[in-house]
Amino acid sequence: MSAEAPAAQLVGKLEVGVSPSKRRTLTQMQERGKWWRFLALIIICAIVLIPIVAVLILSTQPSLGSQTQGFTLENFGTIFAKTKVGTWLMNSLTVTLVTVLVAVVVAAPAGYVLSRGRSKLVSGYSLVLFIVQSLPVVTAVIPLFILFAQLGLVDNLAGVTIIYVGSTMSVAIWMMAAYFDSIPITLEEAAWMDGCSVFGSFLRIVLRNSLPGVLSTAIFAFLLAWNDYLVAVVFLRSDENYTLQIGLQTFFQQNQANWGLVMAVAVVMMLPPVLLFALLNKYFSVGGIGGSLAGR
Amino acid sequence: MTTESVTGALKKARSGVGVGGSGRSPSSRERKRQFTHSRTFTLFVLPSLILLVLLNVYPVVYAGMQSLRNGDLLSAGNFVGLSNYISVVQTPAFLHATLFTIIFTVVGVFGSWSIGLALSLLLRTRIPANGLFKVLLLLPWVVPVVVSATSWNWLVATPQSPLPIIADALGFGNPLFLADPLNAQIVVCIFKVWISFPFMMMMMSSALASVDVNVYEASKVDGASSWQTFGRITLPMISRSTYISWILMTIFCVNDFPSIFLLTGGGPVNSTQTLVVLAYSTVFQNFQTGPGVAIAFIMTIVLVIISVLLYRQIRKVNIE
Numbered sequence: 181m182s183a184e185a186p187a188a189q190l191v192g193k194l195e196v197g198v199s200p201s202k203r204r205t206l207t208q209m210q211e212r213g214k215w216w217r218f219l220a221l222i223i224i225c226a227i228v229l230i231p232i233v234a235v236l237i238l239s240t241q242p243s244l245g246s247q248t249q250g251f252t253l254e255n256f257g258t259i260f261a262k263t264k265v266g267t268w269l270m271n272s273l274t275v276t277l278v279t280v281l282v283a284v285v286v287a288a289p290a291g292y293v294l295s296r297g298r299s300k301l302v303s304g305y306s307l308v309l310f311i312v313q314s315l316p317v318v319t320a321v322i323p324l325f326i327l328f329a330q331l332g333l334v335d336n337l338a339g340v341t342i343i344y345v346g347s348t349m350s351v352a353i354w355m356m357a358a359y360f361d362s363i364p365i366t367l368e369e370a371a372w373m374d375g376c377s378v379f380g381s382f383l384r385i386v387l388r389n390s391l392p393g394v395l396s397t398a399i400f401a402f403l404l405a406w407n408d409y410l411v412a413v414v415f416l417r418s419d420e421n422y423t424l425q426i427g428l429q430t431f432f433q434q435n436q437a438n439w440g441l442v443m444a445v446a447v448v449m450m451l452p453p454v455l456l457f458a459l460l461n462k463y464f465s466v467g468g469i470g471g472s473l474a475g476r
Numbered sequence: 477m478t479t480e481s482v483t484g485a486l487k488k489a490r491s492g493v494g495v496g497g498s499g500r501s502p503s504s505r506e507r508k509r510q511f512t513h514s515r516t517f518t519l520f521v522l523p524s525l526i527l528l529v530l531l532n533v534y535p536v537v538y539a540g541m542q543s544l545r546n547g548d549l550l551s552a553g554n555f556v557g558l559s560n561y562i563s564v565v566q567t568p569a570f571l572h573a574t575l576f577t578i579i580f581t582v583v584g585v586f587g588s589w590s591i592g593l594a595l596s597l598l599l600r601t602r603i604p605a606n607g608l609f610k611v612l613l614l615l616p617w618v619v620p621v622v623v624s625a626t627s628w629n630w631l632v633a634t635p636q637s638p639l640p641i642i643a644d645a646l647g648f649g650n651p652l653f654l655a656d657p658l659n660a661q662i663v664v665c666i667f668k669v670w671i672s673f674p675f676m677m678m679m680m681s682s683a684l685a686s687v688d689v690n691v692y693e694a695s696k697v698d699g700a701s702s703w704q705t706f707g708r709i710t711l712p713m714i715s716r717s718t719y720i721s722w723i724l725m726t727i728f729c730v731n732d733f734p735s736i737f738l739l740t741g742g743g744p745v746n747s748t749q750t751l752v753v754l755a756y757s758t759v760f761q762n763f764q765t766g767p768g769v770a771i772a773f774i775m776t777i778v779l780v781i782i783s784v785l786l787y788r789q790i791r792k793v794n795i796e
Binding site for chain 2: 213228350443
């Protein structure tokens with residue numbers, strides 16, 4: 181220490197003209213502010229997550245009329261044994277997974293056209309997508325209810341799934357298009373030279389290189405279908421056809437004060453999307469929507 | 477990238493050609509391929525087009541006709557002209573719902589935007605556990621609305637809830653936040669901001685990520701304060717994304733049914749009723765299809781006009 185200090189002073193004196201201290205301040209400030217920002221983020225997270233943490237805590241507290249005390253998982257056993265949560269969970273999963281699958285299969289080729297096509301028709305289609313996205317779901321729900329009643333699709337999971345696919349369409353197409361924009365067209369052109377068809381090049385070259393885009397779209401469709409309330413509440417009538425959304429809501433109304441059980445259902449409901457996001461978060465980006473909206 | 481290729485890409489971008497495209501008009505040799513292209517492209521678009529027409533266009537047209545009739549959910553009824561619209565517009569409930577929709581939307585858009593932008597600025601800097609924070613802060617948006625509405629109910633609405641108890645201890649009495657009209661309106665707006673800020677955070681993060689870091693270095697060298705940098709450089713650079721995110725959030729807020737319906741059901745005394753909730757309750761609770769659809773259709777028309785105007789505006793901003 182003692183030997184180094186004067187040496188450092190000497191170097192300091194020598195470099196006065198360049199003033200290294202001033203140059204270093206920027207990074208130093210970043211370093212110094214780092215822990216303050218870290219602290220601020222912890223506090224913000226703590227406040228923002230109160231409602232979610234409350235669900236987790238309440239679900240592990242003994243419910244009304246229970247003998248146990250303190251932390252317990254018996255609420256989960258109770259809801260699966262005594263309510264139809266299992267059925268609702270299966271319904272929600274089926275509806276959501278089918279929606280995701282169909283949405284990706286339909287949106288991917290359309291997004292490809294939106295990304296590569298350069299005609300008046302394509303930009304017209306883009307405008308139609310934008311308008312459709314802004315339509316209130318309530319407006320569509322009433323006529324669809326009347327139509328689906330005639331087709332026997334009311335109180336039917338297939339009917340709900342069809343509507344979910346329809347309502348994911350425009351954003352799903354934008355997201356796919358945004359991702360395809362990032363894939364250079366030269367790859368396909370080379371394939372065409374080798375005699376590959378447009379469909380073949382789309383399938384083997386574009387789609388194969390678009391896993392992040394596909395995942396992003398899939399996550400979006402998953403969240404939309406899993407989190408929907410309006411369509412389910414209008415179309416699903418009998419409790420063996422409920423999705424978790426409606427199941428939780430009716431369960432909540434019947435067991436107002438029994439927070440332990442209600443929150444256990446809530447945990448079952450929020451776990452799949454939260455897990456999905458925790459695992460695949462890095463693939464998901466809504467920023468692309470902006471670019472693809474403005475880009476064409 | 478050399479300057480030449482940059483200017484070339486810019487030129488292409490201005491004339492609407494993607495970075496990969498050549499920007500040349502197709503030669504005669506390529507016409508045949510153009511034809512097969514357009515045939516494949518048509519097939520590619522067709523499934524989505526059918527879905528859109530069947531599930532979005534058809535219902536809206538049908539709703540438009542239904543709003544001119546006096547039918548119900550089972551029968552079509554007779555043609556009554558614009559009388560549904562006239563009677564609906566004159567009700568105080570409609571005016572109140574319109575007003576609250578505007579308040580709800582303005583608070584929702586700008587509240588979530590400012591919080592989302594602030595957080596994305598915070599997260600952009602180097603911070604320990606950066607990725608974890610990002611995931612945690614997205615949770616309000618990821619968790620289903622039914623779950624969060626239930627949880628907020630527990631937090632604010634019952635006599636045993638934590639928030640009324642805290643308010644009581646601070647000497648505000650024991651307010652049941654969802655039982656008083658003004659309090660309920662405030663809670664609903666805060667709830668919407670809480671749900672929406674993660675979306676804004678994502679939009680703004682990706683906008684900030686695309687801003688060239690060198691610009692900040694330059695402004696630092698020029699001695700700009702961090703407020704100056706923010707106001708004169710960051711904000712203008714992300715203006716397009718900001719604009720788009722405002723538009724999307726406006727649409728989300730106006731169309732938002734579950735947040736309000738699950739939290740308050742539109743009450744107390746209809747104070748938190750927005751147009752969507754009013755349309756829903758008119759049709760499915762009061763069984764007045766004509767007036768209900770008329771309300772929904774007024775919303776539809778306004779939203780379509782707004783979105784077409786804004787769509788043009790975005791494209792204009794983009795080309796400049």
